[in-house]
Amino acid sequence: GAGVSQTPSNKVTEKGKYVELRCDPISGHTALYWYRQSLGQGPEFLIYFQGTGAADDSGLPNDRFFAVRPEGSVSTLKIQRTERGDSAVYLCASSFGPPDTQYFGPGTRLTVL
Amino acid sequence: GESVGLHLPTLSVQEGDNSIINCAYSNSASDYFIWYKQESGKGPQFIIDIRSNMDKRQGQRVTVLLNKTVKHLSLQIAATQPGDSAVYFCAENRESAAQGGSEKLVFGKGTKLTVNP
Numbered sequence: 001g002a003g004v005s006q007t008p009s010n011k012v013t014e015k016g017k018y019v020e021l022r023c024d025p026i027s028g029h030t031a032l033y034w035y036r037q038s039l040g041q042g043p044e045f046l047i048y049f050q051g052t053g054a055a056d057d058s059g060l061p062n063d064r065f066f067a068v069r070p071e072g073s074v075s076t077l078k079i080q081r082t083e084r085g086d087s088a089v090y091l092c093a094s095s096f097g098p099p100d101t102q103y104f105g106p107g108t109r110l111t112v113l
Numbered sequence: 114g115e116s117v118g119l120h121l122p123t124l125s126v127q128e129g130d131n132s133i134i135n136c137a138y139s140n141s142a143s144d145y146f147i148w149y150k151q152e153s154g155k156g157p158q159f160i161i162d163i164r165s166n167m168d169k170r171q172g173q174r175v176t177v178l179l180n181k182t183v184k185h186l187s188l189q190i191a192a193t194q195p196g197d198s199a200v201y202f203c204a205e206n207r208e209s210a211a212q213g214g215s216e217k218l219v220f221g222k223g224t225k226l227t228v229n230p
Binding site: 004033035040041042043044045048056059091093098099101102103104105106107 | 121144145147149154155156157158159162202204206216217218219220221222223
């Protein structure tokens, strides 16, 4: 079956701009996670959704970052006033719900110039 | 094993040899551990997992060993193939303090495996 998909695969933007990153989870998965991966590092947790609600947003670095999942399926990660330090690969994962295995998408590589 | 800096630990093996990748975890309360494989430009791919009530679990060509006493995890790959070349991450499942828990994954920094033909 189809895995987790993310769009766009690459996004280049200028400092100060707004970006949206999209995640389509595996069908039937109720849990959705966003992670951020910097070069040479392991992924770092950002936010977790169970259904439509954000159950844990403790990993969001500041209030420029926000994520939604209005219908309990597709999720959008939104970054306002981007900074060069936001450059990273943003990964999405989904599962049937904890403690089930998390399956990752290919990621969106964000570059802030 | 775990890196304390920005440089990935590396492991280089000959095709056909067995590989052992080590990982130390930090939270004695973690009860679920996963190994992921990440190829360049791709997302992490699930390999095998183990729960804290087990010491060993085997999959196809892979074995995970868990030593809770010293908080150590290892991944053994039998008859390593060139297609096994990738970065391998261990992750611990750490239940968050948020209501209902989230069981977010906490990743180590990874080990880069290179398989020489």
